[in-house]
Amino acid sequence: MSKQYFFQAGTFPDLSYAELVAMFNTYHLNTDSIHKYSEEILLIKGKDIPENILIKIFNRMGGFVRFGQIIDNLDTFLDEFVLKEKITFGVSVLGNADKGDLRYIKKLSNEIKRGLREHGISSRFLIPSKGTVQLNAAQIINNDVLKKGFELLILKNGKEELYAKSLSIQDLEGYVERDMDRPYSDIKMGVLPPKLARMMINYASVDKGIVWDPFCGSGTVLMESAVLGYDFLGSDIDDDALKYSQENILWLNEKGYMGNIVYDIFKFDVKNPDKEIVKKLKNTSISAVVCEPFMGPPQKRTLSQEYAQQLLKEVKDLYLSLFETLDERIGVRGINMVLVIPSYKTDKGWETIGIREIASKRWELLNSKYSPNRDLKWSRKNSIITRNIFILHRT
């Protein structure tokens, strides 16, 4: 029987699902092998998908927290550890957890410890922190659990249970470091969360080539592109933004996140494009444009409808100019574009702009291929602003 694997999605399962589909496309894998076990867990049942490719895909993605293998036989599971002298392990429940799970985790951990002792193996187990039934990434990484032992998982979907073991955990510390420790982050201007920037780059499904963010701000898209190994271009109208991006990229390089990347960061106003720069861009093989132009200032309260419409008009003007530059001046063909359009909660309901108000029919909308039943939305609970993500292909 071929091996089965699972991916555990992060906070936005619909966005994660679309990211996995995009990655399967990028690596020319058959998406029919992706099966929804629950909102949070996707199973991979395809034959002939090498484990190392799946691990590579997992490590590239922003939307998944765990990757692992389904265990067919729990009785023989411990056999692979009998040659070790000392083991650190943990048990977690993913999916529809219920009240008794923590008790069950403790009982099972004690049974495993006893079983290991019978084989002369000393072991130590970790218990999920209070109020949870899953080990967190820090527990797993700091205790080197996946090397020194294992994390046994019980996957629940309300109907059945599967056993699995973790093979890789999201590099949470890396994301947090790039988000919090980089030299510049301009909250006023709005900053994309690095995991979302990563997902957006992955939606563009490009094998290799140049990613361009024409509204680069402090450079979140640029940084995640660089970490993924893409060459990139970053441009912005604002001198401070350009300085922030430059400094952040230098920092990224010093921290060892960047391989041999070719990049350029330059001033460019999409509403008033410089002819010389357009000429250069014409001769550059851009593979993808990934951007978020403007979300307005952070909002705490519901907006007035007039104010939301005013913000959206600015977004629309910027996008219309960008598409005009891409279509008429640079004349791009065959590229993918991933962009954000905001929705605002107003006193008279939600306000947004439609994708067809800014992108002509020459840009094919790919969202339904990646997310068959739902829109791609990124929004925190009770948030007043939602990010709507669109994936386009210029035919």
Ligand SMILES: C[S@@+](CC[C@H](N)C(=O)[O-])C[C@H]1O[C@@H](n2cnc3c(N)ncnc32)[C@H](O)[C@@H]1O
């Ligand atoms: C929301 S910020 C982008 C933030 C960025 N995604 C990040 O995570 O740091 C939008 C950026 O668009 C830039 N911008 C606004 N109008 C522009 C224009 N006409 N041409 C180019 N950039 C512009 C702003 O200066 C700002 O840095």
